[in-house]
Amino acid sequence: MEEIGKLIQTRIDKIKTIRDMGINPFPYNFEVTDFSKDIIDNFESYNKNNEEIKPVSVAGRIMAIRLMGKAAFCSIHDKKGNIQLYIAQKNIGDKSYEMFKHLDIGDIIGVKGIVKKTQVGEITVYADQLTLLTKNIRPLPIVKEKDGEVFDAFSDKELRYRNRHLDLLVTHGVKETFEKRIKIIKTVKRILDGKDFLEVETPVLLPIYGGANAAPFTTHHNSLDMMLYLRISLEPYLKRLIVGGIDRVYEIGKCFRNEGMDRTHNPEFTMLELYMAYADYIDMMNLTEELFESACKEIHGTTEIEFDGKKIDLKRPWRRLKMVDAIKEYAQIDVENLNEEEMRKLIKAKGGEIKGSFIRGLAINEIFELYVEEQMIQPTFITHQPLETTPLCKVDYEDERYLQRFELFINGHEYANAYSESNDPVFQRKTLYEQSLRRDVDAEVSPMDENFVQAIETGMPPTGGLGIGIDRMVMLLTGERSIRDVLLFPTMKPEKPQ
């Protein structure tokens, strides 16, 4: 039998021993009235001048046991943190103490008792009653700590991601990261709700996909006997709602892209998309600033954060720079006065390449990405991308070679993308139709969505649209470098291939 099996069997045997003592190792409930952090933070309200003021009832998982004959200290972990318990035979009685000696790290117990400080001053619950609430049979990773230094941390990332339940229990900061994640999302929602945006839920399973260039996941509906796609963006349905008269609409939801995985890409990820009728890309910039700044303040209490050792200030307003001006300033390249040959040379010099025939606007975008993007450390809106970079955006009034679009860069990475949305139905139909013809050469091109085009033909008001990658926003604000550290259950290959 494998070793883990023996450890488990030992604990299963303990369950029987405890049952033989007339104790149910899996009782139904326990009245919890107090939590670790509250007791520690408000010690005086529990104990004054070593006089008990009020008894407490706490419950949690045993994380450490220090047994000394007829008494023991143990640390339990509850939803707010850790607290030490003092378990003495003379206080809890012979039978309970006998049971206690059969408990393990990982068991869940409830304790009623009084709060006191030990000789060395640690706030401790002195147990009068001990109740076993759940017997554990599978050993936890053992992580120890002294003076803030962690020993034998549960550090194997594969095991941590595959066993997030263990990771949450024993790895410092993991739970906090996910608490921050939801705080960020709630802040975003609060701001949007306050501006009269309607939060909606649109379908994930679609007969046709679109809104981005990406390979979709496919599935099959049995009773309809048809192929369905998982959405790659939220755009097509949110725009239908704008047409439908919901002038301010947003959704925060999972999108799915069947593409490569790395530190910043997971096959399923969370997008915020919002659409605002009668607004343009300038309004979207103002809103983006507010969302990031507010979320940052909510998490950090300040607009200044540090990431990768770099100080970043998210305080509004942020710099707004046309793409060609950014190239001029950061790369000393006057890209508008270059000919094709000069541009090709610049791209090649940085290891880039031009796919297919030379398209001037795409080359400008390529030069920006190669020469400038990584220098955009402080939050910067790069605006006026060349017309050729997307067909879904309106061109600028002043110079029709460029778009009313922005991309937000922070710390050299893109965090948001926004347009003054194109709403010319004739142009949209033509573009989407021509795109769909390229499907046999480019598998990532979306098929023609007739129903969507008909919606646009009904008339979409002038609209500003904004997309923000929530996972990356959370990474920025929590300092995590891998998307897997901001997803509770990141996509993993099965351990043992079937």
Next chain:
RNA sequence: GGGAAAGUAGCUCAGUAGGUAGAGCACCGCCCUUUUAAGGCGAUGGUCGACGGUUCGAAUCCGUCCUCUCUCACCA
């Protein structure tokens, strides 16, 4: 897809001229009523990621594969 590193006890890790597999913690037994990485004594525990090869003999050398990490490329 390319490159690099890794996979040894439940956890964290040692372990090369190729010669029967080690530590700490956990677990088990004993001692211990103020410990906090508790301590002391003792014991158990391994298909060394998988499969092949070389060899009298492989955790170790070679090959293939699997998983994960980092990184580059691709992709929003």
